[in-house]
Amino acid sequence: MTGAPLIEVEDLKLDLDDGSRRVAAAEGVSFRIDRGETFGLVGESGCGKSITALALIGLLRPPLSIGGGVIRFEGQAIQHLSAARQRELRGNRIAMIFQEPMTALNPVSPVGRQIAEMFVLHKGKSWREANRLAVEALASVRVPAPERRVHDYPHQLSGGMRQRVMIAIALACGPDLLIADEPTTALDVTVQAEIIDLMAELCAAKGTAILMISHDLGLVANMCKRVAVMYAGRIVEAQPAEAIFAKPQHPYTQGLVDSLPRLGERARRGQQRLREIAGVVPSIQSYPPGCRFNPRCPRATDICLSVPPEIAALPADGLVRCHHHG
Amino acid sequence: MKLRANLVIGGALFALAILVGLLAPWLAHTDPVMDANLMNAEEPPSWTWWFGTDDQGRDIYSRVVYGAQVSLTVGIVSQLINSVIGVALGLSAGYFGGWWDDVVNALTNLMLAIPSLIFALAIMAVLGPGLTSLLIALGLTNWSFTCRIARASALSLRSQGYVQAATVLGYGDLRIMITQLLPNMLGPIIVIGTLGMGSAVLSEAALSFLGLGVRPPFPSWGSMLSEAREQITTAPWLSVFPGLAIFLTVLGLNLLGDGLRDILDPQSRSRRT
Numbered sequence: 001m002t003g004a005p006l007i008e009v010e011d012l013k014l015d016l017d018d019g020s021r022r023v024a025a026a027e028g029v030s031f032r033i034d035r036g037e038t039f040g041l042v043g044e045s046g047c048g049k050s051i052t053a054l055a056l057i058g059l060l061r062p063p064l065s066i067g068g069g070v071i072r073f074e075g076q077a078i079q080h081l082s083a084a085r086q087r088e089l090r091g092n093r094i095a096m097i098f099q100e101p102m103t104a105l106n107p108v109s110p111v112g113r114q115i116a117e118m119f120v121l122h123k124g125k126s127w128r129e130a131n132r133l134a135v136e137a138l139a140s141v142r143v144p145a146p147e148r149r150v151h152d153y154p155h156q157l158s159g160g161m162r163q164r165v166m167i168a169i170a171l172a173c174g175p176d177l178l179i180a181d182e183p184t185t186a187l188d189v190t191v192q193a194e195i196i197d198l199m200a201e202l203c204a205a206k207g208t209a210i211l212m213i214s215h216d217l218g219l220v221a222n223m224c225k226r227v228a229v230m231y232a233g234r235i236v237e238a239q240p241a242e243a244i245f246a247k248p249q250h251p252y253t254q255g256l257v258d259s260l261p262r263l264g265e266r267a268r269r270g271q272q273r274l275r276e277i278a279g280v281v282p283s284i285q286s287y288p289p290g291c292r293f294n295p296r297c298p299r300a301t302d303i304c305l306s307v308p309p310e311i312a313a314l315p316a317d318g319l320v321r322c323h324h325h326g
Numbered sequence: 327m328k329l330r331a332n333l334v335i336g337g338a339l340f341a342l343a344i345l346v347g348l349l350a351p352w353l354a355h356t357d358p359v360m361d362a363n364l365m366n367a368e369e370p371p372s373w374t375w376w377f378g379t380d381d382q383g384r385d386i387y388s389r390v391v392y393g394a395q396v397s398l399t400v401g402i403v404s405q406l407i408n409s410v411i412g413v414a415l416g417l418s419a420g421y422f423g424g425w426w427d428d429v430v431n432a433l434t435n436l437m438l439a440i441p442s443l444i445f446a447l448a449i450m451a452v453l454g455p456g457l458t459s460l461l462i463a464l465g466l467t468n469w470s471f472t473c474r475i476a477r478a479s480a481l482s483l484r485s486q487g488y489v490q491a492a493t494v495l496g497y498g499d500l501r502i503m504i505t506q507l508l509p510n511m512l513g514p515i516i517v518i519g520t521l522g523m524g525s526a527v528l529s530e531a532a533l534s535f536l537g538l539g540v541r542p543p544f545p546s547w548g549s550m551l552s553e554a555r556e557q558i559t560t561a562p563w564l565s566v567f568p569g570l571a572i573f574l575t576v577l578g579l580n581l582l583g584d585g586l587r588d589i590l591d592p593q594s595r596s597r598r599t
Contacts, residue, residue: 098491105488106505106509109509
């Protein structure tokens with residue numbers, strides 16, 4: 001294992017062209033993921049986590065575009081590669097799992113064929129060989145009777161089965177990085193746990209790094225080694241998973257951790273209401289000056305209203321973006 | 327079982343028409359062109375003359391049987407050309423968008439603005455009458471509806487999760503269009519195609535009527551109808567039987583299209599099994 005990170009994002013800025021002007025949908029996004037590492041990116045809807053993932057895989061489409069910064073995959077800047085080279089990376093070295101297993105599979109194609117196509121496309125296998133590998137791939141995601149299931153169409157499978165098929169497709173070529181964008185949001189809670197375990201186990205076995213994108217702090221903390229929290233287009237805090245729960249530094253993270261429901265504890269303390277973070281997320285067009293969290297922040301002072309906070313380093317490669325962290 | 331009725335009836339009618347066309351030399355009682363005999367002119371339908379005879383004493387049954395060859399060839403081949411052109415243009419326009427979409431759109435609007443029969447007529451006038459020019463003329467002038475449907479489908483399919491997933495998995499543009507978009511839009515394309523075959527049969531009739539289609543005396547259903555026009559009150563069987571042939575063929579094609587759409591939709595397929 002070399003010291004160079006698998007993927008490195010530096011000061012990434014993503015522009016949204018809303019017709020009349022360009023606004024930054026995300027800016028100053030920096031993180032890195034080492035080989036085989038699991039990295040979580042947490043935030044509310046619209047905070048920029050999904051578009052960051054799309055940028056990583058080179059799929060930003062107008063009105064979104066990369067406005068600055070650099071994304072390096074094994075030291076190479078991805079956004080400067082030719083379209084053909086980018087396509088070679090996609091699916092082969094970097095794969096992605098989507099939120100909606102209902103729509104992410106082609107409804108008119110048997111699932112086995114959809115898996116087999118990956119081997120044909122990226123590994124140059126014959127269809128006969130690819131079909132055999134597809135059965136193996138289905139078996140590896142623990143789909144029962146895989147030699148029969150390969151002939152099924154997506155609508156004949158349950159949501160959990162479809163997500164297993166998606167995982168089989170994504171991991172077919174043994175990618176170095178798997179991007180999972182809310183992979184279990186559309187599934188039942190009991191199935192969620194199975195899918196997460198399966199994904200973690202398969203990736204660990206193959207040494208695949210995972211970028212886990214979610215709004216579920218608990219899920220990410222369970223699965224990931226390090227976690228970054230995004231708010232309104234910026235990473236506000238990044239720490240090892242245990243530290244983010246034990247010692248959240250940014251007021252937003254603290255609010256998130258506090259608002260997690262804890263079984264039994266509320267009743268014991270006689271507390272009736274679930275805690276919340278007051279206020280709403282500002283829209284992209286009207287981010288407040290200074291720190292973007294200032295309208296909702298319990299610790300906001302004058303400096304927060306005018307000066308955007310700089311990144312402050314924390315132990316263990318952590319960072320926080322707050323004037324009053326701690 | 328009810329769901330399959332249209333497929334069975336439509337398929338049977340269409341297959342019957344094709345069989346009749348293929349087996350014409352064996353099914354026909356007389357030669358459709360040469361066996362004219364003024365002694366038998368304008369005989370009504372009888373055991374000897376199943377569909378009656380025309381003013382030159384030719385057997386209408388034999389002429390209808392041979393006419394299937396021309397009508398079906400024109401219907402099938404010209405619509406295939408239309409479908410290929412329409413799908414290629416519409417699919418790529420909807421998928422790529424941008425300037426190519428603008429070009430295809432302008433071309434489609436142009437085609438829709440010119441009545442296709444007039445356009446076909448112009449092409450026929452340049453190429454001269456005959457089966458080949460008929461195929462080319464009708465094949466180049468009726469793709470705009472297919473193109474519209476293909477483009478609209480491509481636009482809506484492009485944003486589907488599985489198309490984006492395919493992009494993420496490293497599929498190239500051509501592969502996405504062929505494996506992801508095309509199979510998912512086949513249903514409406516096939517329905518439009520079968521309707522188009524019917525209208526191509528009718529266009530062939532119109533062009534033949536104007537003397538630009540298949541030249542008499544060789545029969546096509548369209549030219550037989552137009553020849554029969556003058557005797558419609560005195561000898562109605564001259565127009566009834568070719569008309570019935572056109573009607574049954576077009577009906578069969580439409581039922582077949584509906585039935586095919588049902589089985590091409592994988593969700594309805596499993597509903598039945």
